[in-house]
Amino acid sequence: MSLESPHSQTLSRGLRMLEIVAESTIPPSIAGLAASLGVHRSIAYRILRTLEDHGLVSRDAGGGVQLAPRMAALARSVSRDLQAAALPALTAAANDLGMTAFLAVLDRDEVVTLVSVEPSHEHASVAQRPGSRHPLLLGAPGLAIQSILSSVQWRTLGESPRDEVGVVIARRFATSHDEVIKGLSSVAVPLLVAGQPPAAVSVVYIATERPVEQLAARLSEAARAIAAEL
Numbered sequence: 001m002s003l004e005s006p007h008s009q010t011l012s013r014g015l016r017m018l019e020i021v022a023e024s025t026i027p028p029s030i031a032g033l034a035a036s037l038g039v040h041r042s043i044a045y046r047i048l049r050t051l052e053d054h055g056l057v058s059r060d061a062g063g064g065v066q067l068a069p070r071m072a073a074l075a076r077s078v079s080r081d082l083q084a085a086a087l088p089a090l091t092a093a094a095n096d097l098g099m100t101a102f103l104a105v106l107d108r109d110e111v112v113t114l115v116s117v118e119p120s121h122e123h124a125s126v127a128q129r130p131g132s133r134h135p136l137l138l139g140a141p142g143l144a145i146q147s148i149l150s151s152v153q154w155r156t157l158g159e160s161p162r163d164e165v166g167v168v169i170a171r172r173f174a175t176s177h178d179e180v181i182k183g184l185s186s187v188a189v190p191l192l193v194a195g196q197p198p199a200a201v202s203v204v205y206i207a208t209e210r211p212v213e214q215l216a217a218r219l220s221e222a223a224r225a226i227a228a229e230l
Contacts, residue, residue: 002025004083008031008046012049013037013039013043013047014050014051016037016055016203017019017037017044017047017048017051017057018051018057018067018071018131019031019186020033020036021033021057021065021067022067022129022131022132022133023064023132023133025063026064027059027060027064027065027066028035028064028065028145029063029064029065030044030045030048030063030065032180033048033065048065048099052068054066054070055069055070056070056071057071057209058095065095067131067209071131076090077137079160081230082114082193082199082226082230083103083114083115083198084105084229085226085229085230086114086115086201086226087115087117087202088146088225089221089222089223089225089226089229090102090103090116090117090201090222091117092222093201093203093218093219093221093222094111094117094118094119095119095120095121095204096218097119097203097210097218098119098121098125099115099118099119099122099123099125099126099203099204099205099208099215099216100117100118100119100126100127100128100203100204100205101117101201101202101203101219101222102114102115102117102124102127102128102130102201102202102203102204103115103191103199103200103201103202103226104115104141104188104199104200104202105196105197105198105199105200106136106145106149106197106198106199107133107197108157109135109136109157110133110135110142111134111135111136111138111139111142111145111161111200112131112132112133112135113128113129113131113132113133114130114131114199115129115130116128116130117220121207126184126204126205127207129203134180135165136157136159137159137162138176138179138180139176139179139180139186139188139208140174140175140176140179140186140200140202141186141188141200142172142174142200143162143164143165143174143175143176143188143200144160144168144173144174144188144189144190144200144223145166145167145182145190145198145200146162146165146200146225147165147169147174147190147195147205148192149167149198150159150192153198168190172190172191172216172220173187173188173191173213173217173220174188174189174200175187175188175212175221181205182206183206183209184205185201185204185205185206185207186202186203186204186205187203187212187215187219188200188219189201189202189219189223190200190223191223191226191227193226193227193230195230196230201219201220201222201226202219203215203219
């Protein structure tokens, strides 16, 4: 074993802790983080303190761990052009539809929310936090992104597209329900722009009387607006 292995393991655990915190709907406790990482609580605590020292996480009054503002500052530099182009279009779509609109991008074999906007005039809406991620093979954003991947990209991933992708390609949008988070539905359209990762423009909601075709049409408008800015 090389002398660098322990350091690499610590870094890996620290990065994984950030992912766990970002993906959690409720701020996890130190004990919960230790269990998720499969390490003793004292190890989890040392990792947590290091992340706190760098301003990447903080703890609330109950001891729950949450991402700190420093993470938002770092995130703003990721795909800066894409985020800047997406924000106005997502804001308009979110307010038009009364739903949370977001842009998700492909990151290896996962789909990651890059930027999200909640409607300004709704009393309650579903939160979709930037940085949240789920497997490529799940959810409407994942299906939408699958529909624009090349055979070379699939070979690199070592995966195969879902059977529903043919339908997504034909109608140019994807839908899902109960796939990523129980009780939630999503509609997504693909976004492919040269120089940018494969992406999807999406909304997430609990229930709606609007036809999914109407949601998809509005998201397609947003996707075209984003592409025009890049």
